[in-house]
Amino acid sequence: MASLVVQTSFLGDVVLTTPLIAELAKRGAVDVLTTGHGAELLANNPAIRNILVYEKRGNDRGLARFLRVVGRVRHAGLYGTPLPSSDGPRGNSTIYDAAYMAQGSVRSGLVALAAGVRHRVGFDTAAGRALYTERVRYNSSRHHAERLWWLAMSDCADPPSAEQIRPRVYPGDGERRVVDRLLAAGGIDEPFIALAPGSAWGTKRWPFFHELAALVAQDHPIVVVGGNGDVEIARTILAQLEPGRGTSAAGCLSLLASAELIGRATALVGNDSLPQHLASAMGTPAVTLFGPTSPDFGFGPLAPGSATAGVAGLACRPCDRHGPARCPLGHWRCMRELSSLQVNAILAQALTQASTK
Numbered sequence: 001m002a003s004l005v006v007q008t009s010f011l012g013d014v015v016l017t018t019p020l021i022a023e024l025a026k027r028g029a030v031d032v033l034t035t036g037h038g039a040e041l042l043a044n045n046p047a048i049r050n051i052l053v054y055e056k057r058g059n060d061r062g063l064a065r066f067l068r069v070v071g072r073v074r075h076a077g078l079y080g081t082p083l084p085s086s087d088g089p090r091g092n093s094t095i096y097d098a099a100y101m102a103q104g105s106v107r108s109g110l111v112a113l114a115a116g117v118r119h120r121v122g123f124d125t126a127a128g129r130a131l132y133t134e135r136v137r138y139n140s141s142r143h144h145a146e147r148l149w150w151l152a153m154s155d156c157a158d159p160p161s162a163e164q165i166r167p168r169v170y171p172g173d174g175e176r177r178v179v180d181r182l183l184a185a186g187g188i189d190e191p192f193i194a195l196a197p198g199s200a201w202g203t204k205r206w207p208f209f210h211e212l213a214a215l216v217a218q219d220h221p222i223v224v225v226g227g228n229g230d231v232e233i234a235r236t237i238l239a240q241l242e243p244g245r246g247t248s249a250a251g252c253l254s255l256l257a258s259a260e261l262i263g264r265a266t267a268l269v270g271n272d273s274l275p276q277h278l279a280s281a282m283g284t285p286a287v288t289l290f291g292p293t294s295p296d297f298g299f300g301p302l303a304p305g306s307a308t309a310g311v312a313g314l315a316c317r318p319c320d321r322h323g324p325a326r327c328p329l330g331h332w333r334c335m336r337e338l339s340s341l342q343v344n345a346i347l348a349q350a351l352t353q354a355s356t357k
Helices: 011-016 018-025 036-042 063-079 106-114 144-150 173-185 209-216 228-239 255-264 274-282 340-355
Strands: 002-006 029-034 050-053 098-101 120-123 134-136 193-196 222-224 246-248 267-271 286-289 307-309
Touching: 002 018, 002 063, 002 106, 011 018, 011 036, 011 144, 011 274, 018 029, 018 144, 029 036, 029 063, 036 050, 036 255, 050 063, 063 106, 098 106, 106 120, 173 246, 173 255, 193 209, 193 274, 209 222, 209 228, 209 267, 209 340, 222 228, 228 246, 255 274, 267 274, 267 340, 274 286, 286 340, 307 340
Parallel strands: 002 029, 002 098, 029 050, 098 120, 120 134, 193 222, 193 267, 222 246, 267 286, 286 307
Antiparallel strands: none
């Protein structure tokens, strides 16, 4: 038996798909169709046979490129190995028993259909649901990692344990060496707190990380994690700290090396974004700051000892499933009224609980 998992959405969703992949791997081989960055995150995963790359907004745009992706999927299903990206379709059938549509667009559904996967499973709310042969109820009360896990399960299955739905990523020796060098260069030789101030959505970026860093650095060194877009905020955060009390990894690390770094942190404080899911995958307690979004959407942290923070009692919150670029009402109270003192208190409580376990 072989399965295809299609997940070409945001990187956090890729991480949250790993429990589904692990479940399917108990039954047979699993191939995953994802983006280039998604492939970086899924590297070294022992549950995956092949990672197939589909850059739907990049090099694989257009009909000819789409057909090449279909050919690679079909070949991997038939022969268990992927075609080079330059090759076209071969064959007219596939040995995948099912495709699990963790990303529910029409385009993703068409890939599985055109590749000849006869059994296609996805959520009943997905845009591509008309292309599915089996539609699974999207249960909004569940964490998204659990929702995705249920794509592979029957309605009579027992609910999963916390371990079954906790995601996993697998940094390798190369990532460990890179993190070793970064921490040594920054003078970080004791347990540290990771801060993740970035997000792809402007209204999800809490504005008081510099204040929190000053509070936290009194007891713990700070490491700022993030991408290229977080380099300047990392400098602002670290500029106020004493030498040796913090360093930046923003823009310095690959995705898996960032996961390795987060895995070494005592805790992570971050926005509703990818780093909290990396913390879940690495078992690091996370304090996640929710502004325009809500943990009720099913995207909160999963590692033991994690917590969430947000401003209660705002009629306008949550206002968006992802977070708009600007506050629709212009006041951004959901983030501005969440103080650094409040977040530091929640972090301190999480650290105390972790130390007593």
